[in-house]
Amino acid sequence: MRSRQLEVADPAFPNEKTARKQAERQLLLDALSGGLDAADIEWAPDNGNAIAPALLASQRLQLRPWTDADREPFAAMTADPEVMRHFPAVLTREQSDAWIDRMSRKISERGWGLWAMDYLAEGALAPQFAGFTGLNIPDPELPCGPCAEVGWRLAPRFWGLGLASEAGSLSLRAGFESLRLEEIVAVTTLRNTRSRAVMQRLGMQESMVDEFDHPAFPPDSAERRCCVYRLPRARWLASLQIAAERPMPC
Numbered sequence: 001m002r003s004r005q006l007e008v009a010d011p012a013f014p015n016e017k018t019a020r021k022q023a024e025r026q027l028l029l030d031a032l033s034g035g036l037d038a039a040d041i042e043w044a045p046d047n048g049n050a051i052a053p054a055l056l057a058s059q060r061l062q063l064r065p066w067t068d069a070d071r072e073p074f075a076a077m078t079a080d081p082e083v084m085r086h087f088p089a090v091l092t093r094e095q096s097d098a099w100i101d102r103m104s105r106k107i108s109e110r111g112w113g114l115w116a117m118d119y120l121a122e123g124a125l126a127p128q129f130a131g132f133t134g135l136n137i138p139d140p141e142l143p144c145g146p147c148a149e150v151g152w153r154l155a156p157r158f159w160g161l162g163l164a165s166e167a168g169s170l171s172l173r174a175g176f177e178s179l180r181l182e183e184i185v186a187v188t189t190l191r192n193t194r195s196r197a198v199m200q201r202l203g204m205q206e207s208m209v210d211e212f213d214h215p216a217f218p219p220d221s222a223e224r225r226c227c228v229y230r231l232p233r234a235r236w237l238a239s240l241q242i243a244a245e246r247p248m249p250c
């Protein structure tokens with residue numbers, strides 16, 4: 001794996017506080033522009049960039065690479081207007097399969113991405129595909145880009161169980177502990193209150209100055225306005241500390 005030298009201060013990032021953060025953004029830019037083979041990126045010099053499966057599992061859910069068995073339920077999910085209410089359009093079967101192909105490639109190249117999610121209900125004999133949660137690099141042209149984001153999409157029968165928040169929390173840990181990211185953002189439309197509630201439950205804070213109109217929506221779309229929630233590594237670490245110091249219930 002090739003490691004890259006930190007570059008001198010880049011005038012494109014006048015507000016960056018540390019060379020580390022600036023270099024991390026440069027890696028994202030390189031990966032996105034196709035100028036660097038993603039497999040070469042040294043995301044985590046200490047640990048390598050593959051995330052241990054144990055970090056991506058809890059008692060009732062697991063994040064994992066995609067399989068062919070996921071194609072059918074994923075297509076049904078992304079063809080559901082309720083699930084895709086805050087997106088520009090539902091996906092056709094072809095688009096849904098192409099999405100899985102793209103994401104599978106990214107996960108095998110980088111070691112991380114938006115993982116398929118299995119849910120093991122209490123008393124159930126086998127886990128069920130519930131949707132996805134994980135880490136992603138959004139379009140670098142977005143005003144908040146380049147950055148790493150956490151994202152989720154679940155089939156409606158798995159809403160209201162706390163699964164997105166739990167899987168989001170595992171993804172944040174993977175991003176901060178294994179990939180050593182300095183910050184993780186989350187982006188959604190202003191109207192997507194369910195998704196915004198997950199961001200808040202994860203301790204992310206809305207950054208009003210980052211609000212923007214998403215170019216994927218038509219100019220007259222009520223969904224066009226998007227908000228950005230941010231979670232710097234330091235705040236995530238502090239929240240772990242607070243949780244550890246909280247007295248255990250008797």
Ligand SMILES: CC(C)(COP(=O)(O)OP(=O)(O)OC[C@H]1O[C@@H](n2cnc3c(N)ncnc32)[C@H](O)[C@@H]1OP(=O)(O)O)[C@@H](O)C(=O)NCCC(=O)NCCS
Pocket residue numbers: 082083084086151152153154155158159160161162163164165166187188189192194195197198201
């Ligand atoms: C966004 C989305 C993932 C949120 O799912 P969700 O189930 O509402 O979110 P959570 O997993 O955090 O679950 C929280 C709910 O579970 C409840 N809950 C039940 N058991 C729980 C448990 N053990 N732990 C935590 N919460 C629990 C909470 O009280 C909360 O209920 P509420 O919705 O009545 O307030 C889902 O609505 C979705 O997939 N939407 C479509 C796709 C989409 O818009 N994706 C986001 C694009 S940015």
